[in-house]
Amino acid sequence: IAGITQAPTSQILAAGRRMTLRCTQDMRHNAMYWYRQDLGLGLRLIHYSNTAGTTGKGEVPDGYSVSRANTDDFPLTLASAVPSQTSVYFCASSDGTQDRDEQFFGPGTRLTVL
Amino acid sequence: GQNIDQPTEMTATEGAIVQINCTYQTSGFNGLFWYQQHAGEAPTFLSYNVLDGLEEKGRFSSFLSRSKGYSYLLLKELQMKDSASYLCAVLDSNYQLIWGAGTKLIIKP
Numbered sequence: 001i002a003g004i005t006q007a008p009t010s011q012i013l014a015a016g017r018r019m020t021l022r023c024t025q026d027m028r029h030n031a032m033y034w035y036r037q038d039l040g041l042g043l044r045l046i047h048y049s050n051t052a053g054t055t056g057k058g059e060v061p062d063g064y065s066v067s068r069a070n071t072d073d074f075p076l077t078l079a080s081a082v083p084s085q086t087s088v089y090f091c092a093s094s095d096g097t098q099d100r101d102e103q104f105f106g107p108g109t110r111l112t113v114l
Numbered sequence: 115g116q117n118i119d120q121p122t123e124m125t126a127t128e129g130a131i132v133q134i135n136c137t138y139q140t141s142g143f144n145g146l147f148w149y150q151q152h153a154g155e156a157p158t159f160l161s162y163n164v165l166d167g168l169e170e171k172g173r174f175s176s177f178l179s180r181s182k183g184y185s186y187l188l189l190k191e192l193q194m195k196d197s198a199s200y201l202c203a204v205l206d207s208n209y210q211l212i213w214g215a216g217t218k219l220i221i222k223p
Contacts, residue, residue, distance in 0.1 A: 042118065042201070042213035043157070058210070090156060099164065100145060103211065105156035 002026055004106035006091050012112045013081050021076045021109050023091030031096030032074040033103065034058075034066060036087040043090065049074055050096055081113045116140045118214035120202050125220045126192055134187045134200050134217045142207020148176050148187045149201040151216065157201055160187070189219075197221045 004025045013019050025032065030051045035043040045058030049068040063085060065077045074093075078085055088110050092103040118138045126132040138146070145164040149157040163169055163178035163185060175188040187200055199216040206212055 040122075040215060042215045043203075043211075044213070045210065048210075100162045101205070101209070102147070102159045102162065105158070107156050 004091060004093055004104055006089075006106040006109050008109060009107070010110040010112075012114065013078075015082055015113055016080050019078045019081055019111070021078075021089055021091075021111070023074045023076070023106055024072050025074075025091075025093040025104075025106075026072065027093060027104065028071060029093035029095055029104070030071070031094045031101070032068065033092040033094075034064070034074070034076045035090045035092065036060065036085075037090060037108075038087050046076065046089075081111075083113045085111065086113045087111060116204075116206065116212045118202055118204060118212055120200075120214040120217045122215070123218045123220065125222060126189075128192055128194060128221055128223050130192050131188065131190050132192060132219065134189075134202075134219065136185045136187070136202035136214060138183050138185070138202070138204045138212075138214075140204045140206045140212055143180060144205040144207070144209055146176075146178055146185050147203045147205070147211070148185075149203065150198050151201055152198045160200075192221050194221050194223070 007022045033048045034046040047066040049055045052071045091106040094101045094103045148160040151157040161176035168177045173190045178185045201216045202214040203211045
């Protein structure tokens with residue numbers, strides 16, 4: 001069982017380019033999340049999905065879009081990358097049906113926008 | 115606004131005990147989580163508190179006081195592998211996790 005996988009592991013991207021970060025989970029979790037983590041700041045929620053077919057905006061959604069066509073996959077797209085999007089991106093998932101809704105994290109994608 | 119405060123960095127000695135504090139001000143409260151994150155790795159779940167009191171799990175314990183908006187993570191018999199960042203997170207009224215910036219714990223021999 002892999003849990004959550006993310007791809008790529010790291011990427012250097014020119015500003016203005018389009019980029020999709022991939023996230024796949026095999027735990028049949030209902031909820032999935034995208035966070036960015038920057039030095040000195042806590043994890044910040046970009047977008048989330050409570051169940052397949054639905055998505056919602058988090059704290060910092062501008063410049064990012066997501067889709068949830070099925071339970072397992074939750075890609076994050078940067079339509080036109082800017083240097084301020086340089087960060088480590090974590091995908092996470094949770095059962096979404098319990099009060100104690102522990103989130104499981106993928107290994108992260110380190111993105112540098114030049 | 116919503117706010118979670120933790121010390122930025124703490125240093126402790128191998129074999130000792132350390133307490134990492136977390137204070138929060140959030141719109142609603144549906145539980146508090148502690149996660150561990152080693153450098154360059156993903157966060158992993160440590161503990162969950164929703165009622166006041168102490169939850170013990172091996173060398174790690176977590177305490178919650180909802181009236182004071184306060185929690186702490188207690189690590190006993192520190193080992194070098196405990197060197198990591200410890201993240202406090204609160205589930206708010208919308209069931210979204212609000213994260214603190216994390217406390218970097220340095221363990222010295």
